[in-house]
Amino acid sequence: MIHEPEVLIIGGGPAGLSAARQAVKAGCKTTLIDDAFDLGGQLVKQTHKFFGSEMEYAGVRGIKIPEILLDEIKDDSNFEYLLRTSATGYYEDGVVTALYENNEMLKFKPKKLIIATGASENTIPFVNNDLPGVYGAGAVQTLMNVYGVKPGEMGLMIGAGNIGLIVSYQLKQAGVDVAAVVEAAPKVGGYWVHASKIARLGIPIKTRTTILEAIGKEKVEGSRIASVDENWQPIPGTEQTINCDFICLAVGLYPLSDIFHLAKCEMKYVPELGGEVPVRDWEMKTTIEDIYVAGDAGGIEEASSAMIEGALAGLSAANALGKEPEDYNNVKCQLINELSELRCGPVGDHIRCGLAQCSMEDENES
Amino acid sequence: MRIEKHPILDFKRGKKVEFQFEDRTLTGFEGEPIAAALHDHGIMVLKNSLRHDRPRGFFCAIGHCSSCLMEVDGCPNVRVCVEPLKAGMVVRRQQGKGVLR
Numbered sequence: 001m002i003h004e005p006e007v008l009i010i011g012g013g014p015a016g017l018s019a020a021r022q023a024v025k026a027g028c029k030t031t032l033i034d035d036a037f038d039l040g041g042q043l044v045k046q047t048h049k050f051f052g053s054e055m056e057y058a059g060v061r062g063i064k065i066p067e068i069l070l071d072e073i074k075d076d077s078n079f080e081y082l083l084r085t086s087a088t089g090y091y092e093d094g095v096v097t098a099l100y101e102n103n104e105m106l107k108f109k110p111k112k113l114i115i116a117t118g119a120s121e122n123t124i125p126f127v128n129n130d131l132p133g134v135y136g137a138g139a140v141q142t143l144m145n146v147y148g149v150k151p152g153e154m155g156l157m158i159g160a161g162n163i164g165l166i167v168s169y170q171l172k173q174a175g176v177d178v179a180a181v182v183e184a185a186p187k188v189g190g191y192w193v194h195a196s197k198i199a200r201l202g203i204p205i206k207t208r209t210t211i212l213e214a215i216g217k218e219k220v221e222g223s224r225i226a227s228v229d230e231n232w233q234p235i236p237g238t239e240q241t242i243n244c245d246f247i248c249l250a251v252g253l254y255p256l257s258d259i260f261h262l263a264k265c266e267m268k269y270v271p272e273l274g275g276e277v278p279v280r281d282w283e284m285k286t287t288i289e290d291i292y293v294a295g296d297a298g299g300i301e302e303a304s305s306a307m308i309e310g311a312l313a314g315l316s317a318a319n320a321l322g323k324e325p326e327d328y329n330n331v332k333c334q335l336i337n338e339l340s341e342l343r344c345g346p347v348g349d350h351i352r353c354g355l356a357q358c359s360m361e362d363e364n365e366s
Numbered sequence: 367m368r369i370e371k372h373p374i375l376d377f378k379r380g381k382k383v384e385f386q387f388e389d390r391t392l393t394g395f396e397g398e399p400i401a402a403a404l405h406d407h408g409i410m411v412l413k414n415s416l417r418h419d420r421p422r423g424f425f426c427a428i429g430h431c432s433s434c435l436m437e438v439d440g441c442p443n444v445r446v447c448v449e450p451l452k453a454g455m456v457v458r459r460q461q462g463k464g465v466l467r
Contacts, residue, residue, distance in 0.1 A: 035429060037397075037450065047374045061374070084448075086429070102449075120430050130433075132410035132423025139427035139447075147402040148377035150367040174369045218421050219410040256430075 001107070005031040005080075007317050008096060008110035010087045010259065013041020014303040015295025015310035016116035017069040020081075022314030023114075024073040026325035031108065032079075033098055035086040040066030041118055042138060043303060045145040047173070048166055050304065062303065063145075069307075082106075087117075090262040094290070112290050112317040115260060116310060119253035119274065119296035124158070127213035133220030137167045137250035144174045152246035156223050157181040158211050162190035164250030169197050171248075179244050182209040182225055184232055210234060211247070220246050253300045260297075263288050272354030273299030281360040282336060283316035284309055292317055299354055308339050367406055383453035400446035400457055401427075401434050412436055412446060413459055436460055440467055 007023045009016045012034035023030045038044055046062020057065050073079045082100060089097040096108045121136035123129060133152065135143075137159070140151045155176060157168045160183035168178045181198060186208050188195045198205060208228050215222035227238040254275035260267060265278040266287040277299045278286040285292050294313040295306035312335045318325050325331065343351045369377070380396035387404060394403025401412065401424050411421040412434045425433040429448040438444040438457050442464020446457070 035448070037448070063375075102444075120428065121426055130415070130420055130422060132412070132421055135424060136426050136431075139425060142427040143402060143405065143424070144369060145375060147398050148369045148372070148375070148379070149402045149406050150369055151405075152367075173373055175371070219423070 002095065003031065003106065003108045005029050005108065005110050006321055007031070007112045007114060007314070008033070008108050009114045009116060009314075010034075010096070011041065011116035011118055011295070011297070012036070012039040012081060012083075013116060013118050013295060013306065014043055014065065014069070015118075015297070015306040015313070016041070016114070017066060018307040018310030019114045019116060019292075019294055019314035019317070020079065020310075021069055021073050022311050022325065023318050024076050024079045026315065026318035026323040027078065028112075028318050028321055028323055029078045030080075031110070032081040033085040033087060033106075033108075034081070034083055037083060038066075039070065039081065039083070042141075045138075045141040046303070047145055047170060065303075087259060090259050096259075111321060112292065113263075114284075114292040114294060114310075114313050114317060115278075115297055116294045116306075116313075117256040117259060117297040119255050119300055121249065122252040122254055123249055124211075124251050126211045128216065129214060131214045131216055131220055132218065133216065133246045134214055135246060135248055137163050137248050138253075140246075140248050141167055141170065144176070145170060150174060150176050151248070152220075152244070153177065154179055154244045154246075156211070156225075156242050156244040156247045157250060158247065159183060159250035159252070160185075160188045160190060160195070160205055160207065161250060161252070162194060164248075165190040165194035165198055167248060167250060168203055169194065169201070172201050172203070178203045179242050180225075181205045182211060183207045184210045184228055212239065214247055215241075220244065223247055253296065255297050255299060257297060260286065260291075260293070263291055265291060265293075268358045270299065270354045270357045272350040273301075273358070277358050279358050279360060282312075283332075284313035285316060285320075287360075290320075299351070299358070301351055302342075305339060305342050305351075308335050308342070311335055312339075367408065380451075383451065385451060385453065385455040385457060387457045388459065394451045396452060397450045399427075400436070400438065400444075400449050400451050400455070403451050404446070404457070411459070416462060435464075437464055442466065 006028040007030040009032040043062045213224040223242045226234040260278040292313040294310040429445045435443045437460040
């Protein structure tokens with residue numbers, strides 16, 4: 001049996017849920033699939049309060065956002081979602097296959113497909129980087145914030161971007177010590193407010209420092225770090241042994257772009273956005289008619305921008321289906337403005353630079 | 367290594383169940399990923415790599431990295447970071463690529 005929703009959304013994180021909300025509100029028969037146990041994507045482990053504008057739930061803890069996004073549509077008969085359902089393929093005739101609970105194959109032939117698959121974690125090269133006890137930062141968050149299991153007793157955090165800083169703080173909240181946060185760049189990459197919280201807890205942030213080695217046979221029993229020079233090379237004589245029983249990698253994410261490739265969307269390698277991303281227009285439509293992108297799958301950014309992109313994709317898909325969402329043009333402009341506000345200033349430099357490489361010209365604006 | 371007290375979170379845990387790991391009987395909470403239950407008991411090595419036989423453990427927690435493939439109830443290559451624990455499950459470190467029965 002082939003399911004034929006008007007809109008199929010792959011991924012139920014901030015982008016996918018926002019897309020669903022707009023599509024369902026506009027009256028589209030919408031199905032959302034996600035491979036996790038719960039909706040919300042990475043929001044389910046974000047215990048910190050969000051920044052930004054009220055429209056993206058500033059001041060609300062990330063874990064509370066999925067239910068807010070779902071609230072308006074959860075009882076709508078046009079909306080259904082399937083959990084523990086992994087998208088496994090995209091075929092030339094527009095059919096998406098998915099595996100439900102590891103044993104049932106489902107087929108979908110939607111009119112519009114929104115891909116909001118999110119991202120996966122990067123790793124970096126060092127000796128023994130495959131040893132048990134070397135974890136992605138997101139994995140550590142899942143283990144402790146969703147399932148209440150400690151990753152270890154003493155961690156070493158690699159990376160002082162927002163994720164590295166936030167997860168270090170969350171480790172302390174969970175009663176786990178953090179020996180240090182090391183960062184190869186000359187300065188902290190994350191927001192100062194997060195860095196200050198770490199500093200107040202007495203966790204040293206070591207910039208211009210890298211990890212050389214995870215020590216241990218069967219699992220992490222320590223680590224060696226060293227200072228780096230201007231060319232990011234370890235400086236001999238600065239090596240230091242760190243006592244830790246796990247190492248947490250917060251060294252960036254890359255977009256999960258497999259399905260765009262399968263669908264032969266035009267792709268670009270954009271380092272500023274974390275890897276290969278689909279070329280898209282202002283409505284979040286890819287180079288393949290009927291396929292839209294939203295959130296980290298289209299470039300690594302933040303949950304706030306993912307929610308706006310999702311809304312834009314859901315709205316555009318609904319409009320293309322002839323559903324004429326209420327006040328379409330105004331809402332669309334408002335969303336686009338919100339996005340540019342989020343991306344303005346020096347913090348958004350790399351995002352703007354990245355997007356310039358994979359955005360199509362808007363006919364209406366030229 | 368459970369977190370018992372947390373300033374923000376209340377953990378909604380399923381009922382306590384027993385399961386088998388190799389020749390041991392362990393407990394965990396129903397519905398949590400098998401990997402979380404194993405981790406609670408300090409079991410970090412979930413499999414060994416195919417070519418160089420190096421120990422591998424929990425890494426991504428989203429079913430993407432293949433570092434946690436184990437044999438569960440006789441079925442090989444189960445991603446235990448995204449497979450819910452059920453009472454009576456038999457969990458083993460699989461040999462190589464595992465065997466389909």
